[in-house]
Amino acid sequence: MSQTKFVLGEDAIPTHWVNLLPDLPGEPLPPLNPGTGQPAGPEDLTPIxxxxxxxxxxxxxxxxxxxDAVRDAYRLWRPTPLFRARRLEQALDTPAKIFYKYEGVSPAGSHxxxxxxxxxxxxxxxxxxxxxxxxxxxxxxxxxxxxxxxxxxxxxxxxxxxxxxxxxxxxxxxxxxxxxxxxxxxxxxxxxxxxxxxxxxxxxxxxxxxxxxxxxxxxxxxxxxxVLNHVMLHQTVIGQEAMAQLELADAVPDVIVGCVGGGSNFAGLTFPFLRGTLRGENQIRYVAAEPAACPTLTRGVYAYDFGDTVGLTPLMPMYTLGHGFVPPPVHAGGLRYHGDSPMVCGLVKAGVIEARAYKQNETFEAAVRFARTEGIIPAPEPAHAIRATIEEALAAKEAGEERTILFGLCGHGHFDLAAYDAYLAGTLEDPEFSEENLQAALAALPENAPALS
Amino acid sequence: MSQTKFVLGEDAIPTHWVNLLPDLPGEPLPPLNPGTGQPAGPEDLTPIxxxxxxxxxxxxxxxxxxxDAVRDAYRLWRPTPLFRARRLEQALDTPAKIFYKYEGVSPAGSHxxxxxxxxxxxxxxxxxxxxxxxxxxxxxxxxxxxxxxxxxxxxxxxxxxxxxxxxxxxxxxxxxxxxxxxxxxxxxxxxxxxxxxxxxxxxxxxxxxxxxxxxxxxxxxxxxxxVLNHVMLHQTVIGQEAMAQLELADAVPDVIVGCVGGGSNFAGLTFPFLRGTLRGENQIRYVAAEPAACPTLTRGVYAYDFGDTVGLTPLMPMYTLGHGFVPPPVHAGGLRYHGDSPMVCGLVKAGVIEARAYKQNETFEAAVRFARTEGIIPAPEPAHAIRATIEEALAAKEAGEERTILFGLCGHGHFDLAAYDAYLAGTLEDPEFSEENLQAALAALPENAPALS
Known part of the structure; x- marks a missing residue:
């Protein structure tokens, strides 16, 4: 029998968060005050x-x-386990090694x-x-x-x-x-x-x-x-632990996969590895999976936009579908956001991260396959990452290469079972993405911000 | 900061189950064929x-x-964590040390x-x-x-x-x-x-x-x-791991608490410790917590009875409310059973295990207190164990003694939130236990079985 689960003791809870901001390519793009079009300062943020x-x-x-008090509370569920998905590998008959970092063990069930x-x-x-x-x-x-x-x-x-x-x-x-x-x-x-x-x-x-x-x-x-930088920062405990656990597993990732809604789960898993990639120390590929019903990274424009619908927040440089875009009600509610983390968007823009969009039913097909092999019933959001991971594993099989894939299983689906019901009954919808709605929302982008190339 | 979580690697998954049958006090009482009143043999069981x-x-x-194949599947979630409930201890202002073994990390969410x-x-x-x-x-x-x-x-x-x-x-x-x-x-x-x-x-x-x-x-x-012996046997992985984890925590339990429906979670946690108790090697106390709406151990009679309502199973020696007793629909559905494991019942009968019954609302009060300190939302069944644990912790405070309490948190409450809704809204019922129903069910106990003293 081979090792399935890689666990760490409490002393392995990271002591620092990884801040990727100083490593990002190009000049930093500040958020802007929507009234003046000038860089937002702390005074724009202190009210909230x-x-x-x-x-x-x-x-x-x-x-x-x-x-210390934060690390102490982290002990209630961290370090989270890293699993080798041996049963999924067998079901796919792939030479790929699939690992997943499971954040569903937290009290709330996600990262x-x-x-x-x-x-x-x-x-x-x-x-x-x-x-x-x-x-x-x-x-x-x-x-x-x-x-x-x-x-x-x-x-x-x-x-x-x-x-x-x-x-x-x-x-x-x-x-x-x-x-x-x-x-x-x-x-x-x-x-x-x-x-x-x-x-x-x-x-x-x-x-x-x-x-x-x-x-x-x-x-x-x-x-x-x-979305915000400090949220990406906090989530980097995920990737730091995964790095230590892959070392225990004697594995080096070729590709890392995560779902992206606002970007925090994706950033948390990838940023500690991305620092090495940006510094030329590794050659890892990164795949961001998003819903076809809300395809921010694959269909949005790279521009300054509001973080909210009404227009109360500073303007942020990101891929956006337009702050007025209202995505159809897919079950991956955590991915129904018109924008994405500026840090993640900048890395997509720079070509460091590849983005892919998936329809609802194909993500649930992947999720059920996962549940019936690995046991855990995934939330609809990481089902997107599972779909992309299965594609990567089948590509490795096609190529006859023993690639190592790491993906983020950022939460369980215990509160999403109505969606599984609908999928199993064949009544789950694949809502069409509306080009018309997109164009209307993009036409309403804020005007007093510089264009981004 | 002090250690909160005691984790073990996969190599600590037990290699054997603990069979307490040879250690039980008194002569073994066999199950009986309901037709003949004679001890049931393998031929009574091979059809199923x-x-x-x-x-x-x-x-x-x-x-x-x-x-090996079972141990390999256990790797998907075992070893499960043992927690020290420091935040609950603080909230109770008790000198007691409270530990809990958490089985909710399994794919299905329980033991x-x-x-x-x-x-x-x-x-x-x-x-x-x-x-x-x-x-x-x-x-x-x-x-x-x-x-x-x-x-x-x-x-x-x-x-x-x-x-x-x-x-x-x-x-x-x-x-x-x-x-x-x-x-x-x-x-x-x-x-x-x-x-x-x-x-x-x-x-x-x-x-x-x-x-x-x-x-x-x-x-x-x-x-x-x-209920059956082989189910109690399988569950002893829980107590064996807990024993190793308490050793890591440098703690020796004074009392072990679990909820009892059919008895498997309780047996799984306690039997590895009980072997030592029965052999005179330790002085641990054991508390079994059950619902007042289905008080098998506290209000039932010790007698041979069917395991099912219709009367298809062998007769088993146990505390029973009568196989025709239908408990009111409390949310702790896993505890709504007219009988209990013969092994657990024998130990209650022998005075080794103490049983207590709790009303629905007092168990949810304990569960919410636990959720707001320790984070995990418990299933209604282990909420009974939490209630008893809080009583034990307050008794230790009263006595001014630093007692060590271990309890089994056998599952999470992610599918029981409608019950929490009702509790928080003040509409959760405490169904009355019906003495009349009990007497009617006891009057229908099978007649062709020997009386138990």
Whole structure:
């Protein structure tokens, strides 16, 4: 019998986060104040973020120390296991070695607590009483609810309408940890009332609602579960652990695969490896998998755009479908975002990361195949990564090469089983991507920002 | 910072199961053929079980080797972590040290795959094509569905009606692993049709349905998720690992707590320690926590009774509420069983194990307290163990003693969040235990069995 699971003791929880910002190719592109078109400064962010996180957002230090209290909370689920997917390899009859880093062992069931905990801690240290946030499928909202319960903060969550309806138990989970949860768009904010006709909601709208509330109350801050640099930073515990575990497995990755919604799971897994790639120390390929229904990296334009739908945030340099784009209600709610992390987008633009888009049914086909071989039922988001991984494994078989593939299994699908029901019943839809909606949204990009080449 | 999580490598997966049968006090009480009243022999069991499992059921060897293929499948989630509940200790302000062994990391989310995997493997080795089983809350049915998918067996599950209605996603989970699932009582069996008036169903009825089908088809066997000796045996991987992990933690338990439905989680955690207790090598106390709505150990009689409602199984010596007793539909579906493992019952009878019964709301109060400190949302079944653990921790505080408590967190509550909803909304019921129903069921105990003192 051969080793299947590579586990580390608590002493292997990283002591630092990896900051890839100083390694990125080209000149850094700052976020812009949407009113002036000038680079946004800390004063643009202090109404909604504590200084500690603003500092992390712009830090050019290659490493950032993890506070003791955060590392202590990480012990509740970290280090997470790395698995060799031997049974999937056998089913595919591939010479490829497939490894996956499993973040579903966290209390909330995904990688999201890796950033929720340091964000809640930094806010608690700054004297903030309450955090407000948005959530798509509920992974981020439940993670922040959990983190707030650890540090005695109140938590209020705006949950994207389509996910609120599809995944009622995610709401129950947030409430069990003490949070209050509202369906977005809601009638509690100007932003929500202005978007009332969007009945399914979107991450962009829910962000507007949460930011609006945080900006208007002195003891209340906002927390974002992806996109921003400090969130990418926090997630790098994933890749650092994976690196140590692959070493235990005596394996060197040829390709690393992750799904991308806002980019935090992908960045968390890849950035520690990408530092070596950017410095010419390794030749790893990187594949970002996204939904064909919300194909930011494969069909979006590279431009400055708002992070939210209403236009309350600074402008960020990224691939975008337009902040007004409302994706169809696919079950991978965590991937229904019009933009992506500027850091990840810059690396796609530079050709370092390859992006691929998949339809809903083909990702669920891959997920069921995975569940029936490896046991774990994946969330719809990492099902995209599994689909791309199977493609890579079959390409290795075609080429007759023993390639090593690492992918991020960023969460379990325990709250997504209605989607599996629909897939198994043959009633799951592959919503068409609307070129018309895309062009309309792109026509409404902000005008007072410089073009990006 | 102090250590929170005690993890073991794959080489620490036990190589043997612990068989406590030879250590039990008193003369062994055999199961009886209900027709003759004589001890049941292998021929009573071969229509529904493979010889390998029948051999394990009656083995007097102190240890039974775990097959390589089973150990290999165990690697998908074992060893499971042992946690020190430091945040709960702080919240209780207790000098007690609280440890918990967490089985929720398995693909199905509980300890049940520990026995589902060896049962599926033994049947596959014997050339069986299909397994039929019952399930309460769905933990066992999903575990067997998972195990059958690993070894290429078909799987058919009869799910207790009240749980089928309360936990629809457990059904989806079983189907994702390829099983077919029916609400019990169903119209597919004589047993089900005869019990059609019991609209909420019970484990006893669902067992009758599954046994009836398995007994009537040559290529189909039955699998039971608890109660029988071989299931207790398989679960002892839990306690063996916990023993090694407590050693890492430099801790010696004063008391071990588990919930009891059929007894397999409780036996799995305690039996490796109990061997030492029965041999006079340690002084550990044992607490079994059960629901006040189905108080088998605290209100039942010690007698020979059927394992199922209709009366298809051998008679077993156990505490029983009467095989006709249908418990009210509490959310801890896995604890809604009229009897309990004969091995566990014998130890309760001998005074080695103390039993306590808890009402539904007080167990959810404990579960929410646990979720808000330790992060993990427990299943309703181990919420009973958490309730008893908190009592023990407060008793240690009262006594001013630094006692060490170990409890079994046998599964997560991701499919039980409707129950948390009800608890948080204040609408969760504490169903009254009906003395009248109990007396009626006890009046119908089988007559052709010897009385037990």
């Amino acid at each position: 973020f504590p200084m500690e996180l603003i500092g992390q957002e712009v830090s050019m230090e290659p490493e950032v120390a993890i506070p 999201k607590p890796n950033s929720a905990v340091p964000q809640a801690y930094a806010n608690a240290q700054a004297g903030v009483k309450k955090l407000v946030t948005e959530t798509g499928a509920g992974q981020w909202g439940s993670s922040l609810a959990f983190a707030c319960s650890l540090f005695g903060l109140e938590c209020e969550v705006y949950m994207v309408g389509s996910s609120y309806d599809q995944k009622p138990y995610r709401r129950s989970m947030m409430q069990t940890w003490g949070a209050s949860v509202h369906r977005s768009p809601s009638d509690r904010t100007q932003s929500g009332r202005a978007q009332a006709e969007n009945t399914t909601g979107s991450l962009g709208i829910a962000i507007s609602e949460a930011v609006e509330i945080a900006a208007s109350r002195p003891d209340t801050n906002y927390a974002l579960g992806s | 079980f493979p010889m390998e499992l029948i051999g394990q059921e009656v083995s007097m060897e102190p240890e039974v080797a775990i097959p 049940k795959p520990n026995s589902a995997v060896p049962q599926a493997y033994a049947n596959a080795q014997a050339g069986v094509k299909k397994l039929v089983t019952e399930t309460g809350a769905g933990q066992w049915g999903s575990s067997l569905a998972f195990a059958c998918s690993l070894f290429g067996l078909e799987c058919e599950v009869y799910m207790v009606g009240s749980s089928y209605d309360q936990k629809p996603y457990r059904r989806s989970m079983m189907q994702t692993w390829g099983a077919s699932v029916h609400r019990s009582p169903s119209d597919r069996t004589q047993s089900g049709r005869a019990q059609a008036e019991n609209t909420t169903g019970s484990l006893g009825i669902a067992i009758s349905e599954a046994v009836e089908i398995a007994a009537s088809r040559p290529d189909t066997n039955y699998a039971l998720g608890s």
